[in-house]
Amino acid sequence: MNRGEFSFKRYRKYIIPLLLLAAVTEGAAIVCGATFEKLEDGLTKGIVFFRFMSPPDWPAFSEMLQPAFQSIMIAFLGTVFGTLLSIVFAMLASSNLAPGWVRNTARFLIGLERSIPEIVILLLLIAAFGLGPMPGIIALALGCIGMLGKLLADTIEELDPVMMDAMESVGANKMQIIVFGVLPQIMPNLISYSLFRLEINIRLSVILGAVGAGGIGYELDYSFNMLQYHRAFTALLVIIAMVFGTERLSYMLRKNIKMEGALK
Amino acid sequence: MNLDDITLPSKQYKRKVTIFSISAVVVSLACIYLNFNPIGFFTEFHFVRDLLGEMFPPNYQVLAENSSTGYAILQTLSMAFLGTVYGGIIAMILAFLAASNTMPYRVVRVIVQVVVSLVRVLPSLVVVLIFVIAVGPGAFAGMLTLVFATIGTFGKLFTEIIENSEKAPGEAIYSVGASRFQVIRYSIIPQVLPSFIASLLYALDVSIRAAIGLGIFGGGGIGFKLQLAEKVLHYRDVTAYVSIIIVLVILTEKLSDYLRRRILGEGRLR
Numbered sequence: 186m187n188r189g190e191f192s193f194k195r196y197r198k199y200i201i202p203l204l205l206l207a208a209v210t211e212g213a214a215i216v217c218g219a220t221f222e223k224l225e226d227g228l229t230k231g232i233v234f235f236r237f238m239s240p241p242d243w244p245a246f247s248e249m250l251q252p253a254f255q256s257i258m259i260a261f262l263g264t265v266f267g268t269l270l271s272i273v274f275a276m277l278a279s280s281n282l283a284p285g286w287v288r289n290t291a292r293f294l295i296g297l298e299r300s301i302p303e304i305v306i307l308l309l310l311i312a313a314f315g316l317g318p319m320p321g322i323i324a325l326a327l328g329c330i331g332m333l334g335k336l337l338a339d340t341i342e343e344l345d346p347v348m349m350d351a352m353e354s355v356g357a358n359k360m361q362i363i364v365f366g367v368l369p370q371i372m373p374n375l376i377s378y379s380l381f382r383l384e385i386n387i388r389l390s391v392i393l394g395a396v397g398a399g400g401i402g403y404e405l406d407y408s409f410n411m412l413q414y415h416r417a418f419t420a421l422l423v424i425i426a427m428v429f430g431t432e433r434l435s436y437m438l439r440k441n442i443k444m445e446g447a448l449k
Numbered sequence: 450m451n452l453d454d455i456t457l458p459s460k461q462y463k464r465k466v467t468i469f470s471i472s473a474v475v476v477s478l479a480c481i482y483l484n485f486n487p488i489g490f491f492t493e494f495h496f497v498r499d500l501l502g503e504m505f506p507p508n509y510q511v512l513a514e515n516s517s518t519g520y521a522i523l524q525t526l527s528m529a530f531l532g533t534v535y536g537g538i539i540a541m542i543l544a545f546l547a548a549s550n551t552m553p554y555r556v557v558r559v560i561v562q563v564v565v566s567l568v569r570v571l572p573s574l575v576v577v578l579i580f581v582i583a584v585g586p587g588a589f590a591g592m593l594t595l596v597f598a599t600i601g602t603f604g605k606l607f608t609e610i611i612e613n614s615e616k617a618p619g620e621a622i623y624s625v626g627a628s629r630f631q632v633i634r635y636s637i638i639p640q641v642l643p644s645f646i647a648s649l650l651y652a653l654d655v656s657i658r659a660a661i662g663l664g665i666f667g668g669g670g671i672g673f674k675l676q677l678a679e680k681v682l683h684y685r686d687v688t689a690y691v692s693i694i695i696v697l698v699i700l701t702e703k704l705s706d707y708l709r710r711r712i713l714g715e716g717r718l719r
Binding site (some may be wrong): 188209210216217220223226227230231235255259262265266297301302303308314317318322323388391395396404409421422424425430432 | 472476479480482483484485486487489490495499500508520522524527528530531541558571572573574575578579580582583584587588591592595618658661662665666671672675676679680684687691692695698699702707
């Protein structure tokens with residue numbers, strides 16, 4: 186066998202999975218009705234549509250600021266309450282603070298929550314409470330549990346057991362161990378995780394807004410449905426600025442926290 | 450240490466109290482601004498109870514009655530799969546064009562990086578609304594949106610993976626006469642491929658969740674069915690759909706975990 190020559194044997198472990206992948210892709214494309222003609226057609230239409238959307242409706246810009254602020258506030262409150270909820274769940278889900286069966290139940294609930302998309306929670310909450318920021322905030326807060334709860338529980342379980350033993354041996358009760366032993370140690374992680382979650386929640390609050398939580402997402406969806414595309418373009422620009430701004434801000438804050446080492 | 454240090458609260462304590470009270474005031478102001486009462490969730494909990502009463506038992510007839518539910522599930526899965534595959538392939542190509550150790554021209558790198566970050570900040574809500582207009586509502590629009598979302602999330606990550614790969618093997622084969630493409634093929638790709646595949650399996654997981662959300666805005670699939678049932682107040686159907694979604698998400702998560710372990714655990718791609 187020549188070295189440089191192509192041989193089936195050598196590439197077998199790549200070719201067979203790739204063929205399988207191609208077959209599944211083809212099947213999925215048929216189900217989705219995805220064809221290249223459609224894509225080409227859609228792209229031309231999309232470009233025409235973009236031309237149609239510009240220029241943005243500048244006078245509407247000032248009307249967008251209040252909904253944008255509302256969206257940010259929804260995301261902010263959702264993150265704050267979500268973090269508080271997650272701390273409770275994380276404590277219940279860590280083996281060094283809670284007994285076995287509590288831990289397993291809490292882990293199961295966290296896993297269950299993680300598999301329900303936020304938008305589904307919101308739809309159910311809207312069905313219960315009606316439209317408005319309240320179901321939005323609750324949906325975002327509940328949505329935090331799956332991610333933050335798991336991350337924090339893992340952080341707590343990795344804490345040095347010596348510290349807790351030491352506190353216990355000088356007579357601290359569970360509450361004191363949590364307040365003076367656990368919380369200060371997880372604080373840096375807690376803050377950087379919740380800042381990261383805030384980023385996600387800002388994006389989500391736009392989507393949830395369109396379903397009925399109000400805010401800038403509602404403005405965007407409304408303008409699209411009313412065929413006021415110039416106005417929609419303005420909302421789009423505001424949203425991009427909002428998402429980009431929070432991303433930068435959270436990145437800077439997280440870097441600062443890392444540099445300081447911990448929030449003493 | 451003078452007497453004040455002992456009798457008055459410590460500096461650290463004061464700082465903690467200040468931070469805590471400022472955050473409490475900000476949170477309360479935000480609550481007042483949005484007219485949101487956290488306790489309201491508990492005092493008005495009977496609404497949730499009423500809803501739960503209407504939601505149970507789940508009506509699994511939706512699965513048996515018409516085949517469209519099964520098809521919707523299949524559509525959601527295909528949407529997520531195609532979005533991940535095509536998005537992943539495009540993200541990989543863009544990553545090689547944006548990484549400083551594979552792309553010699555600075556201009557190209559900067560342009561690609563700007564494009565990727567633009568795709569990143571575009572919220573998927575906007576993308577899906579535009580695609581629904583461009584290609585019509587349905588799974589295809591949802592799929593294209595997921596392609597965008599995957600590029601945005603993983604384009605930058607892939608670039609960083611390529612840039613962080615080990616330089617020594619590449620330099621070694623370059624010194625014995627390998628061309629630039631041979632360096633990429635025999636030094637960089639074998640190093641980054643396992644991370645790429647692990648990331649893409651995770652991307653599939655993310656896409657399934659996103660696909661359900663996109664369905665609600667005209668992306669088709671099970672999300673659309675769910676929203677339809679919610680609009681016409683068939684809450685028992687809603688419960689059935691929600692439970693199907695939960696099972697779908699958990700199954701994809703397990704599958705992606707399994708494949709990741711299977712493919713990467715034995716170092717087969719080396």
